[in-house]
Amino acid sequence: MQRVTIAQVADRAGVSTATVSRALSGTRPVSEEVRRRVLAAARELGYSGNSIASALRRNRTDTVGMVVPSIGNPFFTSLVESVEHVLQAEGRQLFLCDSRQDPEVERQHLRSMIARQVDGIIISPCHGSESASAVQAAADAIPLVQLDRHVADTSTDWVGVDDHEAMRLVLEHLHATGARSAAFVSSAMTNSSTELRLAGFRRQTERLGIRTRPDWILLGEYSMAWGRSATAELLDGAELPDAIVCADDLIAIGALRTCRARGVAVPDDMQITGYDDIDFADLVDPALTTVNQPRDRIAAEAVRLLATAETWGGTSAHTALAPSLVTRQSTASPERSARYLTGAEHQESSSRS
C-alpha cells in the first residue's frame, strides 16, 4: 500500500522522471514509443500521481473553493451542482464548505482554502456586514467572486440576478391578477439579497399603487418554519393583504402550508409568490409561482469571472443576470382576474372579522 511515485514508473519504463511527467501530462511532445512504455508502466504499477507535489511545484491546484451559507438550502445545493458541473467540464475540482450561517466558521473556511492554495473562491457570504472583512482579506489573496449574495463595501466580482427586476416581475404579475395590496415575508436584513428584494418590493408596490403596511413586512429567516409563523401572524391581523410576496421558496412553501391549515384558499383568497424556483416549487400543492434564477448561467459566469480575475486581477465586475417569472397555481391567472374586474372594477383587499 506504499504509494508509487513517478520515479518508479520512470525506472520501469527505462526513462527519466521528466519524460514520465511529460508523457503523462502531455505538456510537451514525447515519442510514440516512449509514451506507450510509460503508460504501460504506470498502469502496471497502479500509478495515480500525487497532485499535492504537482500543485506545490506548479503553484496551481486546479481546484476552486466554494462557500455557501447552508448546504441544506435547496437553492444553494443546486447552485453547487451547477458550479461543479461547469468545473468538471474543465477538469477542475470543487472544494465545498458550508459556513452554517456563521461568519466565524466562514472566516475559518476562507483561511483554510487560501492555505490550501485553491485557484479561486466562489462564495455566497452569509452576512452582509460581518462577512465583509474575511471576504475582503480572501479577495486580496486570490481571485474571488461572490455569488447571489454579496457583502457591502468590497470591490470583488459578483454575479447574481437583478433583484429589482425580479420584484418588478412579481408585482406586475400580481397587479395584473388584480391584487391591490401585498405583504412581504423575508429573512432578517443581514444580507444583500434580503435588502435588495425588500427595496424592490417597496419601489414596485409604490409604483403600481399596491398597498402595503409596516406590519405586513415580516423579517425572520429563510426557512419554512418562518414562512409558517409569519403567515399565521398575517392571518391573525385585522386586515388581510391580497398577496404574500416571499423572499424565497422555503418561506413561500411555509406560507402555503399555513394557508391550507387555516382554510385560506390559494390563490382564490390569497396569492403567494416565492423566489429561487427550487425543484420543490413545482411539486407543492398548489404549485408555486416564483422567480427563476438562471443557476447554470450564474455558475458559468462565476467560473468565467474567476478565470478573468486570474489573468487580469484588479478591476472587478458586477454581473446582474435577468431573472424570469414562472407562473404556476399559487397566483391567479391575469385573464381570469381581468374578467372579474370587469364587474368589480377594483378589487379591494378583503378584511377579516
Next chain:
Amino acid sequence: MQRVTIAQVADRAGVSTATVSRALSGTRPVSEEVRRRVLAAARELGYSGNSIASALRRNRTDTVGMVVPSIGNPFFTSLVESVEHVLQAEGRQLFLCDSRQDPEVERQHLRSMIARQVDGIIISPCHGSESASAVQAAADAIPLVQLDRHVADTSTDWVGVDDHEAMRLVLEHLHATGARSAAFVSSAMTNSSTELRLAGFRRQTERLGIRTRPDWILLGEYSMAWGRSATAELLDGAELPDAIVCADDLIAIGALRTCRARGVAVPDDMQITGYDDIDFADLVDPALTTVNQPRDRIAAEAVRLLATAETWGGTSAHTALAPSLVTRQSTASPERSARYLTGAEHQESSSRS
C-alpha cells in the same frame, strides 16, 4: 499579492524556519519570548501557511474525501452536514464530490481524491456492482468506509442502518394499524439499500401475514416523480393495497401527492410510509411516517472507522446501527384501528372498480 512564506516570517522574527514551524504548529516547545515574536511577525505579514507544502512533507492532508450519489437528495445532504460537523470538530476538512449516479464520474472522483492525498474516503457508492472495482481500488490505496449503501464483494468498512430491522418496524407498525396488504415502491435494484429493503419487506410481509403481489413491487428511482407515477399505476390497478411502503421519503412524498390528486384519503383509504426521515417528511401534509436514520451517529461512526483504518489497516468492520420509526399522520394509529378491528375482526384489502 505574492504569497508570504515561512522564510519571510523567520527573517522578520529573527529565527530559523524550523523554529517558526514549531512555534506555529506547536509540535515542540518553543520559548515564550520567541513564540510571541513569531506570532507577531506572522500576523504582521499576513502569513497563512501553505498546506500543500505541509501536506507533501507530512504525507497527510487532514482532509477526508466524501462521494455521494446525489447532493440533490436531502438525505445525502444532511449526511454530508453531519460528516462535516464531526470533522470540523477535529480540525479536518471535507472534500465533497457528487457522482451524479454515474459510476464513471464516481471512478474519476475517487482517482482524483487519491491523487490529492486525502487521508481517507467516505463514500456512498452509486451502484451495487458497477461501483465495485473503483471502490475496491480506492480502498486498496487508502482508508475507505462505505456509508449507507455499499457495493457487493468488497472487504471495506461499512456503516449504515439495519435495513431488515427498519422493515420490521415499518411492517409491524402497519400490521398494528390493521393493514393486511402492502405494496412496495423503490428504486431499481442497483444498490445495496434497495436490495436489502426489498428483502426486508418480503420477509416481514410473509412473517406477519401481510399480503402482497408481484405487480405491487414497483422499482424505478429515488425521486418524487417516480413516487407519483408508481402510485398512479397502483391506483389504476384492479386491487388496492392497504398501504404503500416506500424505500425513501422522496418516493413517499410523491405517493402522497398522487393520492391527494386522486382523492384517495391518507391514511384512511391508504397508508403510506417513507424511509430516511428527511426534514421535509415532517412538513408535508399529512406528515410522513418514516424510518429515521441516526445520521449524526452514522457520520461519527464513519469518521471513527476511518481513523481506526489508518492505524490498523486490514481488518474491516460492518456497523449496522438501529433505525427508529417515526410515526406521523400518513399512517393510522394502532389504537384506533384496534378498535375498528374489534368489530371487523380482520380487515381485508379493499378492492376497486
Next chain:
DNA sequence: GTGAAAGCGCTAACAC
C-alpha cells in the same frame, strides 16, 4: 530550545 540541512514528489528550465 534552536539551527542547519535534507528531502517529500513533482515539473520546468536548461542542456544536449
Next chain:
DNA sequence: GTGTTAGCGCTTTCAC
C-alpha cells in the same frame, strides 16, 4: 525528444 538538475514551501531529524 530526452536527461539533468534545481527547486516549490514546508517539517523533521540530527546536532548542539
